[in-house]
Amino acid sequence: xxxxxxxxxxxxxxxxxxxxxxxxxxxxxxxxxxxxxxxxxxxxxxxxxxxxxxxxxxxxxxxxxxxxxxxxxxxxxxxxxxxxxxxxxxxxxxxxxxxxxxxxxxxxxxxxxxxxxxxxxxxxxxxxxxxxxxxxxxxxxxxxxxxxxxxxxxxxxxxxxxxxxxxxxxxxxxxxxxxxxxxxxxxxxxxxxxxxxxxxxxxxxxxxxxxxxxxxxxxxxxxxxxxxxxxxxxxxxxxxxxxxxxxxxxxxxxxxxxxxxxxxxxxxxxxxxxxxxxxxxxxxxxxxxxxxxxxxxxxxxxxxxxxxxxxxxxxxxxxxxxxxxxxxxxxxxxxxxxxxxxxxxxxxxxxxxxxxxxxxxxxxxxxxxxxxxxxxxxxxxxxxxxxxxxxxxxxxxxxxxxxxxxxxxxxxxxxxxxxxxxxxxxxxxx
Numbered sequence: 001x002x003x004x005x006x007x008x009x010x011x012x013x014x015x016x017x018x019x020x021x022x023x024x025x026x027x028x029x030x031x032x033x034x035x036x037x038x039x040x041x042x043x044x045x046x047x048x049x050x051x052x053x054x055x056x057x058x059x060x061x062x063x064x065x066x067x068x069x070x071x072x073x074x075x076x077x078x079x080x081x082x083x084x085x086x087x088x089x090x091x092x093x094x095x096x097x098x099x100x101x102x103x104x105x106x107x108x109x110x111x112x113x114x115x116x117x118x119x120x121x122x123x124x125x126x127x128x129x130x131x132x133x134x135x136x137x138x139x140x141x142x143x144x145x146x147x148x149x150x151x152x153x154x155x156x157x158x159x160x161x162x163x164x165x166x167x168x169x170x171x172x173x174x175x176x177x178x179x180x181x182x183x184x185x186x187x188x189x190x191x192x193x194x195x196x197x198x199x200x201x202x203x204x205x206x207x208x209x210x211x212x213x214x215x216x217x218x219x220x221x222x223x224x225x226x227x228x229x230x231x232x233x234x235x236x237x238x239x240x241x242x243x244x245x246x247x248x249x250x251x252x253x254x255x256x257x258x259x260x261x262x263x264x265x266x267x268x269x270x271x272x273x274x275x276x277x278x279x280x281x282x283x284x285x286x287x288x289x290x291x292x293x294x295x296x297x298x299x300x301x302x303x304x305x306x307x308x309x310x311x312x313x314x315x316x317x318x319x320x321x322x323x324x325x326x327x328x329x330x331x332x333x334x335x336x337x338x339x340x341x342x343x344x345x346x347x348x349x350x351x352x353x354x355x356x357x358x359x360x361x362x363x364x365x366x367x368x369x370x371x372x373x374x375x376x377x378x379x380x381x382x383x384x385x386x387x388x389x390x391x392x393x394x395x396x397x398x399x400x401x402x403x404x405x406x407x408x409x410x411x412x413x414x415x416x417x418x419x420x421x422x423x424x425x426x427x428x429x430x
Contacts, residue, residue, distance in 0.1 A: 012195050019203035022158060022191050023210030026131045029188035030156035034128045038105040040183055041152055045101040048148065048179030049094045055175060056090055062171035063140065070164055077327075079219075081268045082138040085168055093144050093172075096394040100148045103392075106411050107154040110420060121422040126415045128154035130212035133204050134396060135160045135226060137218035140168035145387075145394035146215075147176050147190045153414040156189050158211065160204060162218070163196035205230040215409070217397045220324070235409055237374075237400040239324045239350035240270030242382045245341040245367070247358030248281035254379060255282070255357040256289050261381040262355065264297045268326050270398060271353050271375075271385040275321060275331045277341045280306065283334045287311050290332075299328045306334035321348040338363050342370050349373060351400040353385035374400050374407040 012018045033041075052059065063085035070080050106126045113123035132155050136142045143159055150157040161169040173192040180187055193200050205214060205226065214234045216226040223236050244262050246255040262273040278287060283306070291311040294301055301307075302316040313332065320331040321344070335341045345354050355377035356367040364378045375385040385408065387395025392410025399405045405413035 015195060015197050015199040016203050018195065019193075019200055019207065020210075022193065023131070023204075023207045025188040026156045026158050026191050027210045029186040030128070030131045032186055033151065033156055033189045034107070034130075034154045036154065036185065038107075040185065041105070041154075042101050044151060044179045044183035044185055045097050045148055046179075047182040048144065048176050049097040049101075051175035051178045052090060052094050052097075052144070052172070055171065056087070059085060059090055059168070059171050059175075060087070062167040065167045066140075066165050073164070075164060077268075079138045079164065079268075083140065083165055083168070085140050089141060092388075093141050096141075096145055096388055097148045099388070099391075100152050100394055100411070103152065103411055105152065106415050118428065119424065119426045123420050123422075124417040125420045126412075127418050129414055129416055131156045131158065131210060132213045132215060132396070132414065133158045133160070133207075133211045133232070134215045134217070135201055135204070135222070136216070137162040137222060138165055139217070140165045140172055142217055142396075143169050143172045143192070144176065146396045149392075149394055149396055149411060149414060151180075151189060153411045155414055156191075158191045158193065158204060160193040160201060166196060201226075202229065205232060208232055213414075215396050233404075235397060235399045235401065235405055235413070237270065237350065237352055237398050240272070240326075240352045240398075241275065241322060241324050241348065241350040242271055242273045242352050242385075243275050243277055243341075243345050243349060243354045244273050244382065245277040245335075245338075245345070245354070245356045246279060246282060246286060247341075247356055247360060247363050248279040248337060249360035249363060250279075250282060250286075250357040251359060252282070252286050252289070255286055256293060258355065258357050258379065258381050259290055260293045260297065262383055263294070263299060263330055264328075265381065265383045267328055269383065270324075271382050272326070273330065273382050274323060274325055275333065275344075275348070277333050277335050277344060278307075279337050279341070280334050281337070283307075283310060287332075287334075294330065297328070299330055301330055301332050303332040304334060307332045310334075324350070338366060342367065345371050345373070352398065353377065353382045355380060355382050374398065 109126045110123045134146045214232045216223045244259045287310045301313040303313040351373045353375040354373045368376045387408035387410050395408040
C-alpha cells in the first residue's frame with residue numbers, strides 16, 4: 001500500500017485496520033531498503049534535500065498554518081517554540097540530510113573476524129533493525145531527521161507526529177515521498193501516519209510482528225505512556241535533568257560562559273541544564289557574575305542556603321533538584337567539591353548529559369569516569385549533546401538506557417549485529 005502524504009485526511013475508516021495495513025506495508029518495504037546499495041540510498045537522500053529546497057516556501061506556508069493554530073490552542077510555549085519552521089530551520093534540515101548522506105554506510109560492515117581452531121572464520125556483520133516506529137510531538141524537523149537516518153541505515157519507518165504539526169509534517173513527508181520515488185525505492189520505506197486519532201499510537205505499540213523498535217520523542221507524559229503500553233522494545237529518555245559543575249580549579253571566564261550557554265542557548269531542549277553546581281572554593285568569584293548574566297537573560301534562580309548567602313535568589317526546595325523546567329528557571333547549589341558534585345548528579349540527574357568545568361586533569365578524569373550519564377563533557381556546553389553536533393548527521397532521539405543504544409541515536413544506533421561464519425567444508429565433531 002502507498003501512504004503518500006499528499007491529500008491526507010482523517011477519513012481512513014477503521015484505525016486498527018489502517019494501522020495493520022501500514023505495518024504490513026512497512027515490513028515489506030523493509031526487505032527492499034535493507035538490501036538497497038549505498039548509492040541508491042544516497043540518491044534518495046539527495047533527492048529529498050533537493051525537494052525541500054525547491055519547496056521551501058511551501059514548507060513555511062504549511063508551518064504557518066500549524067503556528068496559527070497553535071497560537072490559539074493553549075499549547076505550552078516550549079512546544080510552540082519547537083514547532084516553528086523558518087528558513088534557518090529548513091537550512092538545518094537540508095544540512096542534516098546531506099550530512100547523513102556523507103556518513104559511512106554501516107550496513108554490511110563485517111568486523112572482529114577471527115579464525116577458530118576448527119578452521120572456520122567468525123565475525124559480526126552490521127544489519128538494519130527492520131521497521132522502526134517513531135512517535136513524536138511538535139518538532140517537524142524530526143520527520144526528515146528520522147526518515148533520513150532510517151533510510152541510510154537500511155530501515156523502514158512509521159512516523160507518527162503530533163496533530164499540532166500535521167500540516168508541516170505533510171509538507172515534509174511529500175518531499176520525502178518524492179525523493180524515494182526518484183531513487184526507485186518503495187514509498188512504504190517511510191510511512192507518515194495519516195490519522196491524528198490517538199488510537200493509532202495504541203495500535204502501533206502492539207504490532208510486534210511488523211515493528212521492531214519504538215522511539216518516542218516528546219514530553220514526559222508521552223514517553224511514560226509509550227514505555228508502559230508498548231509490547232515492542234523502546235529506545236527512550238524520560239527527563240533531561242542536566243548539570244554543569246564548576247570545579248574549584250575552573251577558569252572563571254570559561255565557567256561563566258559555559259554555564260550561561262548551557263541554560264540559555266535554548267530553553268526547551270532536553271540538553272539544557274536544570275541545575276548548576278558550584279564548588280565552594282570558587283563560589284564567591286563566579287556566583288555574582290552568573291547572577292548578573294542569568295538576570296540579564298531573564299532566568300529565575302532558585303538556590304540552596306550556601307547559594308543564597310552569596311546572591312539574592314529564591315530558596316530552592318528538595319523537588320527543584322529533580323525538576324526539568326524546560327524554561328528560564330535554574331536551580332543552583334554550592335557543593336563542597338568534586339565528591340559532593342558527583343554524588344548529587346548521580347542521585348538527582350536523569351543520566352542524560354552533564355559537564356565539568358575544570359583545569360584539573362585528575363578531577364576531569366574522575367568526573368567522566370564516575371558520572372553515570374549517557375553524555376559526559378569536559379569544558380563544553382551541555383547543549384552540544386545532540387546528534388548533529390556529535391557528527392551523526394541527525395538523531396532519532398537520545399537514549400538514557402544502557403542496553404543497545406545510549407546517548408544520541410544515529411546510524412549505528414539504528415543497526416544491530418549478527419554473527420557470520422565463513423568455512424571451507426568444515427564439519428563439527430564433538
